[in-house]
Amino acid sequence: MxxxxxxxxxxxxxxxxxxxxxxxxxxxxxxxxxxxxxxxxxxxxxxxxxxxxxxxxxxxxxxxxxxxxxxxxxxDEAVARLIESMMGFAASRGHLRHQPGPKEPALRKARICYDHLAGDYGVRMLDSLVAKGAIDAVGDGLALTAKGEETFQCIGIDVADLKASRRPLCRSCLDWSERRAHLAGSLGKALLTSFFDKGWARRTAGSRSVIFSPEGERQFVALFPVETPVAA
The missing domain is CATH 1.10.10.10 (Winged helix-like DNA-binding domain superfamily/Winged helix DNA-binding domain)
Structure with missing residues (x-):
């Protein structure tokens, strides 16, 4: 070219x-x-x-x-999205640098992607927000709904303040382990910060893993429920 x-x-x-x-x-x-x-x-x-x-x-x-x-x-966040998406593409083609080890399950469950939550819990959170109508998934993009604004205000996140910043409010980020989207943008960052501030989760030294406490996990699952398909 x-x-x-x-x-x-x-x-x-x-x-x-x-x-x-x-x-x-x-x-x-x-x-x-x-x-x-x-x-x-x-x-x-x-x-x-x-x-x-x-x-x-x-x-x-x-x-x-x-x-x-x-x-x-x-x-910036664009570089993080690029690296994360390339990791997902590499994993989908079987290009892995190591055999799964003890750290692998923790990374796949919940980890930091730049400044927001990724892994199974990150995907679960976005799925739940879309299912309850808090976020609209439009093509490859995401948009916060009026219901979503009320939802986040109720859990202590100042959406008006986030809107005032130049950073996009909602972004879709391809998750390398789940190979589906999780929530990035200023809203994704605010949610992860709130989990840390409330003591629900903590970072792991020397790792991208995010470890939820038993109480934090209970609160997270209750706040972001997902429907389990009923067996036929």
Whole structure:
């Protein structure tokens, strides 16, 4: 292709194994240092710095300096959606980097995707919101309904404040493990933040996994019920 967007450049940036590992680690939403990312990529700090410079120049990373340390995070939510969707595509074609292990069930159940909930619980949450009419699924897009505004106000989420920001309120994000959509956007972020603030769930150190407490799990399931098909 001689005209239009150059996907080859983005493909080349993501296609390197070390850079792919670093980008995948950053989909957890936490900013990491070059040293931490070097460990993730299995490379030296000097090599990691060269890779990070390329990712930054390509618009995939955003560096931040705090004190003596320089941290890196994904440039924005669009990068996170790109990486998550590529992970889903790779999984659907059988391109897996490791055999399932002890961490696999926890990651598939609930994990952070940039700043919102993913995994089985993320998909369940969106399915439930669509089923109860809080969110409309229009093609590949999502839209908050009037009923949805009332629903979120009742659980302490200020929808008016979210609407005032420039970030999209609702976005559909392809889940790599479930291969279906979960809820992203400012609303997805607000929901996950509320789960943490209420003590329903917590992050796992060194992992993207989100662990729900027994009470948090009970509250979550009650708030986002899904219909179970009746056997014939």
């Amino acid at each position: 001689k005209e239009g967007p150059d996907i080859a450049q983005i493909g080349a940036l993501i296609g390197d194994p070390a850079r792919a590992n670093m980008l995948a680690a950053l989909t957890g939403g936490k900013a990491l240092t070059a040293t931490e990312l070097a460990a993730v990529g299995g490379i030296t700090l000097q090599t990691a710095s060269a890779h990070l410079a390329k990712l930054e120049a390509g618009g995939l990373l955003l560096p931040r300096k705090q004190g003596r340390h320089r941290y890196f995070s994904l440039a």
